[in-house]
Amino acid sequence: MKSKNVTLQDVARHAGVSRATASRIVRGEGYASDEARQKVLAAMEELGYIYDRNAANLRSRQSGTVGFILSDIDNPVYGESLVGISQKLDEYGYTLILGTTFNSVAKQDAILAKMLEYRVDGLLMVAVPGSDGKMYEKFSRRNIPIVYLREPPNERANYVGVDNRYGAKMATEHLLRLGRRRIAYVGGLPDLTPWKLRRQGYADALREHGLEPDEQWIVCGEATRVGGISAFESLVDQAGLPDAVLCFNDMVAFGVLHAIREKGLVPGKDIAVVGFDNVREAAISYPRLTTVSMSYKTTSILAAQLLHERIIGVDTEPKQIILKPELVIRESCSAKQDNRYS
Amino acid sequence: MKSKNVTLQDVARHAGVSRATASRIVRGEGYASDEARQKVLAAMEELGYIYDRNAANLRSRQSGTVGFILSDIDNPVYGESLVGISQKLDEYGYTLILGTTFNSVAKQDAILAKMLEYRVDGLLMVAVPGSDGKMYEKFSRRNIPIVYLREPPNERANYVGVDNRYGAKMATEHLLRLGRRRIAYVGGLPDLTPWKLRRQGYADALREHGLEPDEQWIVCGEATRVGGISAFESLVDQAGLPDAVLCFNDMVAFGVLHAIREKGLVPGKDIAVVGFDNVREAAISYPRLTTVSMSYKTTSILAAQLLHERIIGVDTEPKQIILKPELVIRESCSAKQDNRYS
DNA sequence: CTGAAAGCGCTAACAA
DNA sequence: TTGTTAGCGCTTTCAG
Numbered sequence A, B: 001m002k003s004k005n006v007t008l009q010d011v012a013r014h015a016g017v018s019r020a021t022a023s024r025i026v027r028g029e030g031y032a033s034d035e036a037r038q039k040v041l042a043a044m045e046e047l048g049y050i051y052d053r054n055a056a057n058l059r060s061r062q063s064g065t066v067g068f069i070l071s072d073i074d075n076p077v078y079g080e081s082l083v084g085i086s087q088k089l090d091e092y093g094y095t096l097i098l099g100t101t102f103n104s105v106a107k108q109d110a111i112l113a114k115m116l117e118y119r120v121d122g123l124l125m126v127a128v129p130g131s132d133g134k135m136y137e138k139f140s141r142r143n144i145p146i147v148y149l150r151e152p153p154n155e156r157a158n159y160v161g162v163d164n165r166y167g168a169k170m171a172t173e174h175l176l177r178l179g180r181r182r183i184a185y186v187g188g189l190p191d192l193t194p195w196k197l198r199r200q201g202y203a204d205a206l207r208e209h210g211l212e213p214d215e216q217w218i219v220c221g222e223a224t225r226v227g228g229i230s231a232f233e234s235l236v237d238q239a240g241l242p243d244a245v246l247c248f249n250d251m252v253a254f255g256v257l258h259a260i261r262e263k264g265l266v267p268g269k270d271i272a273v274v275g276f277d278n279v280r281e282a283a284i285s286y287p288r289l290t291t292v293s294m295s296y297k298t299t300s301i302l303a304a305q306l307l308h309e310r311i312i313g314v315d316t317e318p319k320q321i322i323l324k325p326e327l328v329i330r331e332s333c334s335a336k337q338d339n340r341y342s
Numbered sequence C: 001c002t003g004a005a006a007g008c009g010c011t012a013a014c015a016a
Numbered sequence D: 001t002t003g004t005t006a007g008c009g010c011t012t013t014c015a016g
Helices: A009-017 A018-025 A032-046 A053-060 A076-092 A104-117 A132-143 A164-177 A195-210 A225-239 A250-262 A296-312 B008-015 B019-027 B036-049 B052-061 B076-091 B105-117 B134-141 B164-177 B193-208 B225-239 B250-262 B294-311
Strands: A065-070 A095-100 A123-125 A145-150 A158-162 A184-185 A244-247 A272-277 A289-293 A320-323 A326-328 B065-070 B095-100 B123-127 B146-148 B158-162 B183-186 B242-246 B274-278 B290-293 B318-322 B326-328
Touching: A009 A032, A032 A053, A053 A250, A053 B052, A065 A076, A065 A104, A076 A095, A076 B076, A076 B095, A095 A104, A095 A272, A095 B076, A095 B294, A104 B326, A123 A296, A132 A145, A145 A296, A145 B242, A145 B290, A158 A164, A158 A296, A158 B318, A164 A195, A164 A244, A164 A272, A164 A289, A164 A326, A184 A195, A195 B158, A225 A244, A225 A250, A225 B105, A244 A250, A272 B052, A296 A320, A320 B052, B008 B036, B065 B076, B065 B105, B065 B294, B076 B095, B076 B294, B123 B294, B134 B146, B134 B290, B158 B164, B158 B290, B158 B294, B164 B193, B164 B225, B164 B242, B164 B274, B183 B193, B183 B225, B193 B225, B225 B242, B225 B250, B242 B250, B250 B274, B294 B318
Parallel strands: A065 A095, A065 A123, A123 A145, A145 A158, A158 A320, A184 A244, A244 A272, A272 A289, B065 B095, B065 B123, B123 B146, B146 B158, B158 B318, B183 B242, B242 B274, B274 B290
Antiparallel strands: A095 B095, A289 A326, B290 B326
């Protein structure tokens, strides 16, 4: 004894108006007399009417949805992005459809296909590197804007990110200012664009201080805590003890902090450590981590704004927004003591 | 010069079959000869056909979507839940629509309404307390199952959670076993069900060891780091120094750790501290935090499974799944030294 | 195994 | 300001 679904037709009939009128009132668009509005609203309430977006979307050829595709929800950084995006999108009235690629290109393609099927109005994405770009093309062919939150797959793309080179330079300068000279760059895989950019910033700072970057002081590895530990160990093996370490990111930095302690040294004092990302843990680690702060919440809000603009068609030129990061100074870096290392 | 949208009709015509046949093939359901399948698949490819879910959903009266509503995406705990849910839902073939209430009942109601409009097949939610329940009723009236990830609003609800009482009891027992006797319960607001349950577990353990829980040793406060700091301070003011603290959650524990250090004491040694949740930071804090681990990823996976079962109608009886948490032992609790406190 | 016909519930034109 | 008429693109009968 299932009651039949209440449609706009029913509401209209109940209110004594036409479907078109009821439709306008439901959406709050177009003209309608106060009288009609009252009656329709009352009828909706009385019948327990629920608007059907599928039908509306089908007819109006727009969905009011935005897809957000991320590669790895496990990284706290993306959780942060989600906050900003969720908030901003809600403000604009979009509904968020989420997809996680778990860093697989195949899965990403499947999700992109699904987003297309749902006729999303736009897409926000942390793209997995290595896609052949065919799916992206399908979006551009249909004029569905995409805003990337990680290195975009091609030049003509909307992108919101952070100035990695500048951030690394700033961090390195901080280390130099503290009197550190044997500065290593540790962790991260060298084929990632951010790795390269940070490396450049690192080199820039050294050169400006008359130091020549030395390959010996650069050790790559997984951008994780354990990656940081082993990278630091091979660094020490191959080049001896540094007096400062610029880490690819905070996770690596936590590993380095640990590895330094293992060697019986005091992180922050004997060896200064700086991270990248300012994840939540950075404020709680011991010592609390000095790090380059990117505010993923800010970037994601800007990304949502940019996407909205492209969706409503304010402008169609690809736009890149590159934010300047800040250095958050905490206890993992102190001035060099003129002790046995001097 | 915009090319017209390619519809299933076009594909069918191109393949020389009827729409119905093309439809069956596209969905991979029902009978179809290999020959027809080949032709349709080829036509789809050639014309660049994209399935329209809005149209399909409208007609078939099902959406293939699941809504996930959370209160506060900023809490790392929910990020973790998202991982599990995203993964599991993807496995079942659902699409995830996300909504964030930012702890506002009004916003939650708005999101619930939207989910209804999208005709979600089911809902996973971290409910904001204080809703009047009208919206929930609309779901049950339409047989749209809801699985709660936090205390459900009523008894007859699907719920996946953790045994808070057991967890707190276990943690307290650990403290007792280490020789601690002046054990405080700190942080969290007493109107939350988890707070009450944990408090019960705390009392259970004390009683079993012949100790009577003393109200003096119970101090409430915001479940945050700063909340932890001030709660600890008022505890010391009102009852003197404890030799152990059971914290409402990890965030509170980090604050307590800090406050202990401020007093010139050594957390873990002078005062043992145990948290609740096992957030990521707990593995990195100093000292690393002993804590009750809930694996929100596991609960969320179970929640997704349960929801799927209710959607496909395996069973309709409300089901509660209460998981036993584990105690993760790290450095923030050590055996009581028989020193000046003895 | 396939096709014809009839809508799903809504909105967009247009005319009134 | 309102109503009429035609679909949006798909799936679902049900008959072949």
